[in-house]
Amino acid sequence: MRIVYTTGILLSLIMFSCQEKVKEEVNKTAAEIKDAVIVHEEYTKPEPTEPEGTEYYEPKVPVVGPATNGRIPSDAIVLFDGSSFDGWMHTEDSTAVKWNVNKDGSMTVADKTGNIRTKQEFGSVQLHIEWRSPLPVQREGQNRANSGVFLNGIYEIQVLDNNDNDTYVNGQVGSIYKQGPPLAMASVPTGEWNVYDIIYHAPEFNADGGKTKSATVTVMHNGVVIQDHTEIKGTTPYIGWPKNPAHGKGPLMLQDHGDDSRVSYRNIWVREL
Ligand code: MG
Secondary structure, eight states: OOOHHHHHHHHHHHHHHHHHHHHHHHHHHHHHHHHHHHHHTTTTSOOOSSSGGGGGOOOOOOOOOOOOOOOTTTTTTEEEEOOOOOTTTEEOOOOOOOSSSOOTTTTEEEOOOOOEEESSSSEEEEEEEEOOOOOSSSGGGGGGGOEEETTTTTTEEOOOOOOOOOOOOGGGSSSSSTTTTOOOOOOOOTTTTEEEEEEEEOEEOOOOOOOOEEEEEEEETTTEEEEEEEEEESSOOSSSOOOOOOOOOOOOOOOOSSSSOOOOOEEEEEOOO
């Protein structure tokens, strides 16, 4: 009886150990690079006396084609390639996009048709997007070529023609709308193409819907850092405080401000982080 009992315990221990090993292997893949760094940064060990003691070769870093000279990274998801609105829809009613595709491979807001969004949804991303304020210049302040890039579909990075056009600083070009002014105003002259390169980390929520970690955003505007790992305090409404509804992945959304903004976009791609 005792032998049977002991054998049972031994078998359970072996099975548990096997399951743990499988789990370990799965987790290892995702955490491999990070773990390797930690392991190799155990500075409490005796200090190596040879250069090889602080060098390691595994795991290999993935190879990604570069985003220079008009190329896009080899692992990027192209959201707009200049040919059609496949992959996009109107936010309000999910209908086909009524904005205009131009012969030069860009798109332009069609006034009062509504915001548009990608069908695909994302969490944390590296986003590249180019935009242009139109000539001739029309209107003043927030009504001059106003659009916006909404991360996760709800957090607006402002797009505005701010050239010789003052407005509230937490709503100027490159701001997290009504929250965080940019560190610099780095727009090109009106009529030329601007570039936003954005690194966005999505917020985290617990099971009860409470926010446990704020979203953050870094924005390079034409190569100039204008948001430096800035905390996003919540949604970016026109009126009122930021709100923090729990959410998962969301679309990239572009704004139709409804006042003949004539803003154009092109070369939009993301890499999921
Ligand atoms: Mg806007």
